[in-house]
Each structure stands twice: as structure tokens, then as C-alpha cells.
Amino acid sequence: MFPADHPFHIPAFRAYWLSRLTSTIALSAMAIIIGWQVYGIARDDMHLTIREATFALGMIGAAQFVPLFLLTPVVGLVADTFDRRWIVRATTALMAATTATLGILTALHALSLPALYLAAVAIGVGRAFAGPAYSALAPNLVPRESLPTAIAVSSIAWQVGAIAGPSLGGLLYAIHPDVAYGTSTGLLLLALAMIFLIPKVPQPAVQADHRPLQRVIDGFRYVRNNRLVLATITLDLFAVLLAGATALLPVFARDILHVGAQGLGLLAAGMGIGATTTALFFSFRPMKTNVGVKMLWAVMVFGAAILTFGVSQHFWLSLAALVVAGGADMVSVYVRSSLIQLHTPDAMRGRVSAVSQLTISASNELGEAESGLLGSLLGPVGAVVFGGVGAIVITLLWSRLFPELRLAKSFDPPEILETTPEHGVVQP
Known part of the structure; x- marks a missing residue:
């Protein structure tokens, strides 16, 4: 079914893929459940207005972003120093315990906004450590020539989870909250079991004579000095920061x-549907030419689709707009991930992935807070429309500020093979 060099022929990568799939389903389901509960408590129990409840909803994103922001200098170093499998195992266990705790509080009718915010912080901590470890682990499991395909199919796991998670969470929550929380906890435990199936893999030797602080600085310096990597990371940061409409889905639903909780699940799955379709396409027909220009056009389409969602008053048009936005976002994710992984030496992948994760979280979780704040000022429709227009403007600006992105024809990297304590990277 798959070519001989496909990553799925490697047992360790299959276990990695299944772990990412099941954990993403669980966390995506949790995101929609927590958002629905926050908005419901704010509207029904606290009797807040739509704009006030929108602000409370956005603060969930801030609660997840703050620990990730504070931990970013540490988590990349951890991923480059310790066994990446054990980092993922520990953080997955933490998130499973958090999910189980929320389920118990819900069953006891003791759930409150502070408890939900605290759970968001715990999930943010777990994701802060798991993200760089996950990203840095994948290239250790497959040959270099299979890495773009591995990134595509790994993205499929994430996007399938993004489809199944919200829909599953909304459906199971409609049946009973206990069922929703129990399923999410079980999926996280399954993800934990899959990671235990991955044997020890090669990992760069720790630079014992290298000061930890300097190693952290080297990661930021590498991103700053590699303008192509810097362009892809920051374009995603600002575009999604402005156009992140998913945080406001409970308000729109x-x-x-x-359309209620069931409609919310479909809306939340919309972007995942488009993204998974695109990722499936790339898994069989990897992108090879004009990768930079294609990323720029994809972000433009993403902004236009978010703008359409903001002005739509019809459910099916709104859902279609989110499907298109998800497909366009997947093109951007595919190009960004491939360029970052292939243009970064293995000894620095943890730290560079941590920087990338920080910007991704800033665009997603901090974007949720920004959406909540703008929603409280402009209303939810005004906030989404503003974000869609902003993403288009940012893309046009970045195409001028970073000609390296426009000129990137393929994923072929320069021969960056090793790092040094003094300079972080050696160019041949």
C-alpha cells in the first residue's frame, strides 16, 4: 500500500504516529469541552453578557500560553539533553491526570472557572515540554530522505485528531460529561502506552562543556540568523495570532x-477536515517546487477564509469557510515544518523546535486571548473580520520583508551538519 521508503514501514514511527493521533484526539476534545464549559458558566451561572463571556473564554488561551512562554528557554534545552521519549511519557501522564481531575469535578458538580483555568495552565505546562520533544523525536525515527513524508503523515495524525476530537467531544458531552472525560482520559493513557513501545533511538550527545544558558541562547540565535526559518516562523505567528477564530467558536455556535453543542463540534472539526485532506495529498505527493510562494498564497487564502467565516450568518457557509481555512493552513504548516526540520542540525532541533513552538502557541493560545479581548471590544464578528484582514496584510508585508521566502524553490537545505559552542552552527 505504501512505498518501500514510507515511514509507516518503521515500527517505532507507527507507535509515534498512533501516540500523536490518540493524544491529539483527547486534547482536541478537551479543548472544545473546556471552552463550552467556560462559556456556559460565564453565561448561565455568572450571567455575563456575550462580550464579557467572550473575554472569559479568551482567557483560557492566556492560561495555556503563559507557562509555555515562561518555560520556552528551558524546554528546548531539556529536549536536547534528556531522553525525548521520557519527556513525552511524563507530560502525557500529567495531561491524563488533569483530564481525569476535571472529570471528577464535573461529576461532583464542583467545577468552577478557577478550576478550568488551572487545568488550562497544567495542559500548557505539559504541552510546553511535550512539543519540542515530540518534534525533535520524529527525525530520529526515519531516514533523512523520508522526513518530508514523515512530517506530512505526522500532520495527518494531528489533523485527524483535530477532526475527530471536537466532534467526539461535543457528541460525548451531549450524551454525558462523564463519558466525554472518561474517553479523553482513556485516549491519553493509550497515547502513553504507544510511546512506551518506542525503543531507544540515537540522540545527539550532550555537550558537557557547554554552559546551559549559552545553549539556550544558541537556539534563539540560530533562528534569528537563518532568515528563511525566521520568516516561516514569524509569518505563522502574526497571521494566526490575528486570524485565530477557533477560540470564539462557542460564541458563534x-x-x-x-447550532448548540453538536453544531459546535462540526464547526471545530471544519478546519481539521480541510487540513487532513491536504495532508493526505502531501503524504502521497510531497510538495517539491516553489515552496515559499505556495506558503505565501496559502496564508492569503487562510485570511480570506477566516474573513468569510466572520461575516457569514449561515451554518454551512461558515463550515465551508473553516474547511478552506484548514486546507490553506495545512499548506503553511507543511512548508514551515519541512523547512525548519531540514534546515536545522539535529543537535539543535529541540531548541529550535521550542522557539517554533513558542511562536505557534503565541499564534494559537495567545491568539485566543487576543480574540477574547477584541471580541469584548468589537464583538465576536468584528474581531474575526479584523483578524482575517490582518492576516492578508501581514502576508503581503512579509513577502517584501523576507525575499528569501519568495525565492525558496524547494526544501533542499544547505549542508548544515554540526553545531559549535561558540557560534551554534557551522556552515561548510
């Missing part, structure tokens, strides 16, 4: 489109 309940008070604008009036």
Missing part, C-alpha cells in the same frame, strides 16, 4: 449561528 451558541449566540450567532444558534
Whole structure:
């Protein structure tokens, strides 16, 4: 079914892929459940207005972003120093315990906004350490020539989880909250079991004579000095930071489109549907030419689709707009991930992945806080429209500020093979 050099022929990568799939389903389901509960408590129990409840919803993103922001200098170094499998195992266990705790509080009718915010912080801590370890582990499992395909199929795991998670969470929560929380906890435990199936893999030797602080600085310096990597990371940061509409989906589902919890699950799955379709395509036909220009056009389409979602008053048009946005975002993710992984030496992948994760979290979780704040000022529709237009403007600006991105024809990297304590990277 798959070519001989496909990553799925490697047992360790299959276990990695299944772990990422099941954990993403669980966390995506949790995201939609927590958001729905926050908005419901704010509207029903605290009797807040739509704009006030929108702000409370956005603060969930801030609660996840703050620990990740504070931990970023540490987590990349950890991923480059310790066994990446054990980092993922520990953080997955933490997130499973958090999910189980929320389920118990819900069953006891003791759930509150502070408890939900605290759970968001715990999930943020777990993701802060797991993200760089996950990203840096994948290239250790496959040959270099298979890495773009591995990135595509790994993205499929994430996007399938993004489809199944919200829909599953909304459906199971409609049946009973206990069922939703129990399923999410079970999936995280399954993800934990899959990581235990991965044997020890080669990992760069720790530079014992290298000061930890300097190694952290080297990671940021590498991103700053590699303008192509810097362009891809920051374009995603600002575009999604402005156009991150997913945080406001509970508001649109309940008070604008009036489709309830089940409609919320479909809306939340919309971007994943488009993204998974695109990732499947790339897994069989990897992108090879004009990668930079294609990324720029993809972000433009993403902004236009988010703008359409913001002005739509019809459920199916809104869902279609999110599907298109997800497909466009997957093109951007595919190009960005491939360029970062292939243009970064293995000994620095943990630290560079941590920097990348920081910007991704800033665009997602901090974007949720920004959406909540703008939603409280402009209303939810105004906030989404503003973000869609902003993403288009940012893309046009980045195409001028970073000609390296426009000129990137393929993923072929320069021969960056090793790092040094003094300079972080050696160019041949």
C-alpha cells in the first residue's frame, strides 16, 4: 500500500504516529469541552453578557500560553539533553491526570472557572515540554530522505485528531460529561502506552562543556540568523495570532449561528477536515517546487477564509469557510515544518523546535486571548473580520520583508551538519 521508503514501514514511527493521533484526539476534545464549559458558566451561572463571556473564554488561551512562554528557554534545552521519549511519557501522564481531575469535578458538580483555568495552565505546562520533544523525536525515527513524508503523515495524525476530537467531544458531552472525560482520559493513557513501545533511538550527545544558558541562547540565535526559518516562523505567528477564530467558536455556535453543542463540534472539526485532506495529498505527493510562494498564497487564502467565516450568518457557509481555512493552513504548516526540520542540525532541533513552538502557541493560545479581548471590544464578528484582514496584510508585508521566502524553490537545505559552542552552527 505504501512505498518501500514510507515511514509507516518503521515500527517505532507507527507507535509515534498512533501516540500523536490518540493524544491529539483527547486534547482536541478537551479543548472544545473546556471552552463550552467556560462559556456556559460565564453565561448561565455568572450571567455575563456575550462580550464579557467572550473575554472569559479568551482567557483560557492566556492560561495555556503563559507557562509555555515562561518555560520556552528551558524546554528546548531539556529536549536536547534528556531522553525525548521520557519527556513525552511524563507530560502525557500529567495531561491524563488533569483530564481525569476535571472529570471528577464535573461529576461532583464542583467545577468552577478557577478550576478550568488551572487545568488550562497544567495542559500548557505539559504541552510546553511535550512539543519540542515530540518534534525533535520524529527525525530520529526515519531516514533523512523520508522526513518530508514523515512530517506530512505526522500532520495527518494531528489533523485527524483535530477532526475527530471536537466532534467526539461535543457528541460525548451531549450524551454525558462523564463519558466525554472518561474517553479523553482513556485516549491519553493509550497515547502513553504507544510511546512506551518506542525503543531507544540515537540522540545527539550532550555537550558537557557547554554552559546551559549559552545553549539556550544558541537556539534563539540560530533562528534569528537563518532568515528563511525566521520568516516561516514569524509569518505563522502574526497571521494566526490575528486570524485565530477557533477560540470564539462557542460564541458563534451558541449566540450567532444558534447550532448548540453538536453544531459546535462540526464547526471545530471544519478546519481539521480541510487540513487532513491536504495532508493526505502531501503524504502521497510531497510538495517539491516553489515552496515559499505556495506558503505565501496559502496564508492569503487562510485570511480570506477566516474573513468569510466572520461575516457569514449561515451554518454551512461558515463550515465551508473553516474547511478552506484548514486546507490553506495545512499548506503553511507543511512548508514551515519541512523547512525548519531540514534546515536545522539535529543537535539543535529541540531548541529550535521550542522557539517554533513558542511562536505557534503565541499564534494559537495567545491568539485566543487576543480574540477574547477584541471580541469584548468589537464583538465576536468584528474581531474575526479584523483578524482575517490582518492576516492578508501581514502576508503581503512579509513577502517584501523576507525575499528569501519568495525565492525558496524547494526544501533542499544547505549542508548544515554540526553545531559549535561558540557560534551554534557551522556552515561548510
